[in-house]
Amino acid sequence: MATSQNLRRAAQILENGGVIAYPTEGVFGLGCLAHDIKAVDRVLKIKSRDPAMGLVVIVSNPEQLIGWVDMPVEKLSLDSSDEHPITWIVPATDEAPKWIRGDHAGIAVRQTTHPVAKALCEAVDAPLVSTSANISGRPPASGRFVLRSIFGTLVDYIVPGECGPALNPSEIRDIETGKILRSA
Numbered sequence: 001m002a003t004s005q006n007l008r009r010a011a012q013i014l015e016n017g018g019v020i021a022y023p024t025e026g027v028f029g030l031g032c033l034a035h036d037i038k039a040v041d042r043v044l045k046i047k048s049r050d051p052a053m054g055l056v057v058i059v060s061n062p063e064q065l066i067g068w069v070d071m072p073v074e075k076l077s078l079d080s081s082d083e084h085p086i087t088w089i090v091p092a093t094d095e096a097p098k099w100i101r102g103d104h105a106g107i108a109v110r111q112t113t114h115p116v117a118k119a120l121c122e123a124v125d126a127p128l129v130s131t132s133a134n135i136s137g138r139p140p141a142s143g144r145f146v147l148r149s150i151f152g153t154l155v156d157y158i159v160p161g162e163c164g165p166a167l168n169p170s171e172i173r174d175i176e177t178g179k180i181l182r183s184a
Contacts, residue, residue, distance in 0.1 A: 002116045002161045010159045011123035018156035019043055021133050021147055024058070025085040025114045026166035026184070027140040028133040028147050030155065031058075033126055040099045043129055046154045049136045054102025056087050056170075058112040058130040060121035068096040068107060068127070071175075078111035078175075084184065085110060085170035100129070110170055116161040132169050140169065 002010075010020050017039050019032045030046060032039035034057045044051055059065060062076040069076065070091035080086045092107040101107055110130065112118050121128055132140035133147055141147040147158060172182040 002119070002159050006160055007116075007119050007123055010120055010157055013156045014039075014120070014124050014128070019046065019154075020120075020157045020159055021141075021151050021155045022116055022120060022159035023114060023161035023163045024112065024117050024130060025080075025082055025164070026169050027163055028144075029058075029117070029130040030133050030151070031120075031128045031130050033124060034100050034129050035097060035126065037097070037099050040097075040129060043131060046151070047131060047134065047136050049131070050102075051099060052103040054104050054108060055100050056108040056110060056130050057100060057127040058110050058117055058121060059127050060112065060118045062111065064121065064125065064127050065090075065107075065109060068093060069109075076175075078109065080111055080113055080170075082113045082165050085113065085166050087170040087172045088175040089172065089181065090175045106174075108172065114163075116159060120159070 014033050019042050030043050062073040070093050087108050087110040089106040096107045134140040168184045171184040173180050
C-alpha cells in the first residue's frame, strides 16, 4: 500500500509535469494532470494511443470538474463502487480540454473509489488522466512485475499498491441515457 511519503512524491511529480503509473479499482493506470497538455501528450505517446479517442479522467469529487462539464457539479451523480467501477460520459463545456475529449462532445470521468487513486486526486486537487497501463491494443498490466517490465523506464514513478477488487477496466455509461457503452 502507498504511504503518505509515496503519495507526496507522486503528487510532486504530477505537479511538475510528470507521468505516473498507479493502482486503480481494476487495473493499473497511467496518469498525469489532465490539464497538462505536455504530460497528456507523453501518456499518449507511451501508449501509442490515437488522441482522437480521448482519455478517461478520475476525480475524488465532482467539484474537480468545475468548468469542464455542462452540468451543475453539485447535481452530478457519478455512482460507482470498488467492485463495479463506472466511467461516465458527461456533456463537456468548451473549457474541457480537447486533448482529453478527443473527437467526442463529452468527457469520460470516474469518481474513483480506490484509496490510492482517490488520495492522488485529493493531493493535487485536480482531475487525473486514468488510462489503462497498456500499449494500445494489448491487455492492461495487471501485476506490478509486468507493469515494471513494460513501463518502468517510460514513467517517472510507479506508485506502490494493489489493484482491485474489480477484475476488469471500468464499465462506461452515458450519464444522460444510462446506456452502457462498454461492459466491464
